[in-house]
């Protein structure tokens with residue numbers, strides 16, 4: 252373990268939520284010209300009967316905001332790592348139309364990839380724990396309650412709010428680079444453990460469809476360095492699943508590293524909470540920004556519950572993620588999930 256070299260990121264990707272909470276520099280307001288173009292694009296793709304998954308950025312030009320888009324994409328890639336786009340008139344559109352718009356805008360940031368064994372490329376985040384009661388098979392995005400900060404499995408993660416919770420449910424972001432540096436300054440031995448990583452256990456249903464055991468065959472590092480690129484992949488829930496299943500127990504150092512990472516990334520100085528109003532879109536760099544959510548109270552009826560759409564985007568121009576961290580977004584995984592989802596769809600159609 253001793254030969255691990257820390258890489259200390261500097262610059263805009265190292266930010267504190269308490270500072271950004273005072274500014275609106277991370278929000279972009281759609282202009283009326285951009286909204287008019289979005290409207291025309293929507294009419295056009297619907298007229299052509301294009302399937303949502305076939306829509307590319309060429310089908311959804313954003314020339315009225317071309318310079319802004321360039322800056323937003325750059326901000327996600329190399330800047331603070333996230334942007335929020337506001338001003339889409341939610342009530343003007345059906346949920347399906349909003350999905351088309353969201354996909355069209357998202358395609359400018361990257362290529363949507365599959366998010367689970369169910370084959371969804373446009374994911375629905377909603378508390379469905381009443382319909383999917385088995386927690387060993389349920390993914391976090393169909394669960395309720397607050398979420399500790401973690402990463403998903405793609406280059407960029409994005410959410411669009413369709414419906415807000417009754418109360419609470421803010422989206423929470425934290426810079427994985429800031430957490431790294433705080434650990435480096437206060438508990439370098441525990442940061443070393445984060446570089447070393449953990450065995451991870453993914454949900455049984457996702458693993459079965461991927462045709463692999465749920466437990467990773469090696470430790471997946473929470474931080475990896477490639478040149479001047481510091482990537483984070485960390486899902487504390489997958490560590491907990493392994494412990495609960497009896498796959499392994501944590502050493503005192505592993506437990507302390509996990510606790511320190513959670514305590515720092517879930518500290519109010521570090522994270523930024525934001526309310527996503529219906530129609531708001533958030534895009535963040537999943538390799539440098541952690542996400543979670545505030546606790547919330549939902550409406551009991553399914554049609555009134557907190558509801559977000561989610562995209563996982565792969566950016567071909569970015570340096571590929573370290574293979575150990577990339578185990579959860581690999582092409583092979585995507586292919587197996589797609590094949591499994593197709594088999595289920597065909598069986599359901601019979």
Ligand SMILES: [Fe+2]
Nearest residue numbers: 401402403542
């Ligand atoms: Fe997530």
